[in-house]
Amino acid sequence: MESAVVIFEKTEGVGLITLNRPERLNAMNRELLAGLNEKLQQAAADDAVKVLMLTGAGKGFCAGGDVKGHPSFETDNPMIREKYIKEAQQAVLQIHKMPKPAIAAVNGVAAGAGLDLALACDMRICSVNAVFTVSFAKAGLMNDMGGSYFLPRIIGLGRAMEMIYTGDIIDAQEAYRIGLVNIVHSKADMMSNAMDFAKKLAKGPGHAYKLSKWSD
Numbered sequence: 001m002e003s004a005v006v007i008f009e010k011t012e013g014v015g016l017i018t019l020n021r022p023e024r025l026n027a028m029n030r031e032l033l034a035g036l037n038e039k040l041q042q043a044a045a046d047d048a049v050k051v052l053m054l055t056g057a058g059k060g061f062c063a064g065g066d067v068k069g070h071p072s073f074e075t076d077n078p079m080i081r082e083k084y085i086k087e088a089q090q091a092v093l094q095i096h097k098m099p100k101p102a103i104a105a106v107n108g109v110a111a112g113a114g115l116d117l118a119l120a121c122d123m124r125i126c127s128v129n130a131v132f133t134v135s136f137a138k139a140g141l142m143n144d145m146g147g148s149y150f151l152p153r154i155i156g157l158g159r160a161m162e163m164i165y166t167g168d169i170i171d172a173q174e175a176y177r178i179g180l181v182n183i184v185h186s187k188a189d190m191m192s193n194a195m196d197f198a199k200k201l202a203k204g205p206g207h208a209y210k211l212s213k214w215s216d
Contacts, residue, residue: 017043103124133168
């Protein structure tokens, strides 16, 4: 059954997963996480999907964990908190271990755990209006969804720790300058250009891609 908050579409070898809570900038609640994990499993197992692309509906990519309805903020029970965190981490691990190229098409804000979803992908393509922030420290939290692993490998330890410690917001051009994103497109053209790039990869040697990811 298709989840209303996570949409999975296939076209010309590209499996497009769209986070679909635009009214909350696609912030993650339990329903979205469950749907995302389900769709990631489908994409990994589907031989017709040669490339995975992840994006968000509306004005945001993903604003992180939704503080409204977020178990970590609504209970002191450590078992419930641990279960939610593991569900969130499972999504990141599935993206990272996806046996095919994974591309984040960042159409707006990517904050906290939402940024970590993008970091878990092999490449990040963004629109000129995209913004990025680690944001965990501002909430008195540690980065618990893989960012402390991925971010230093992408932009270097010093810049990563600066983003982690300060929680500062960086824009698309700065993200490109420091190597956080691969390319920046106009707002109007980002999704079509990202899809064209994904379709190009989908025509390539999938087994070689898989082996290249294993060598990481």
